[in-house]
Amino acid sequence: MLAALVVLANVTLRFPIRMPGHSGVVWMALLVVARAVVPRHGAAAVAALFSGIMAALMGVGDKGALDTVLSYLAAGVGVDLVMVVAGNPERAIVCVAAAMTGNIFKLAVKVLLELWIGIPTGFILLGRLYPAATHVVFGAAGGYLGFLVLRALRRAGFFAYLAERR
């Protein structure tokens, strides 16, 4: 269900900023929240994969379905990887690192696809330098947003409610 939220947020919920990677703010925040709400390895990756397939079915994404599915999946894998290593998503630094990695992984998929089809490395380096920087910044903002959401949910007793239901 959080995957549905990820897709809808990606389609509609955008900050009015025209810079590459800015969609990662809400997107990465939701992936961080998904990983904290379902505390299992791979939870963010599964949510990301499902949201990627749904986005592809809806025709979202400007570089085709393969790019869409792989970008979504990579973002989830990035978030999961950091969470597996760092553990506790209650700390702001963990959320920020996870979201930053997720947003960079998303960009990395695009770069890998470009390398795969043989676009010269120089062109890619030139073209992707500025987006790489903005992806780091917006990823970090997304992680901090995820941390704020998790803190608000914790204060509202959401995690106690979940533990009770389980």
Added chain:
Amino acid sequence: MHGRSLSRLYATRPTSCAVVPDSFLRRADPRTKLALSILASLAVMLPLPRLVVFVSAYAVLVLAAGLVRQVGEQVWRIRLLLLVLFALDWVFIGAGFAVLITLRLVLLVTSFTLLFATTTPEEMRQAIERLGVPPRFAFVFATTYRSLELVRSEWLGIIEAQRARGITLQETREWSWTAWRARLAWAVSLIVPAVVLVAQRAWSITEAAAVRGFDSPRRLPARSLRLARVDHVLLAATAGLFAGLYIWQ
């Protein structure tokens, strides 16, 4: 939330996926279409002469399947990138290389249209299950897709409730710390209730599925996919094409 995003959310009809109803690929098994899409993506590794042959065959398939509009839309979305890349490649490397990169990019961007423009979410769920993914995950995918419309309406409800309370995002390009704090606070006020509602919905679905015996060890699928003649023809033709391209080497 600023006006453009809100109108986009009202306009979004998430569950109305753009499946082409009269395409002959609708009769093909999703696994066959997945195989064709993957093979088309892998064909980007071919050198120019063989790539031209493959793209020609691919164009015939797209034409026969009635997917010209869908493929055209995908290409139109990247027209600027295609033009810039073509010009740069031509100027710095050569015309042949520019054509090669353009064909590869077009193929990679459009290859999965064969699958996603001709497969319904339900067929996708069946395919996911037949590919060995546990039924629980396939069920989660199908349920989530069907719930998109519901989640969307709940999301709209939250936005309208927050607007009624005066919580809106001012459309500003300011980069100050205060502006960013306001943006994040606005996003928190939207995401927190959405996550709570979605979690409650997920629990209800889990309980309803359990009551209906979803976790039963003797659970059988209501319908399962089978390869038909059209699948065999498509797979054989693709295998023949790749074999021909390999021999041509």
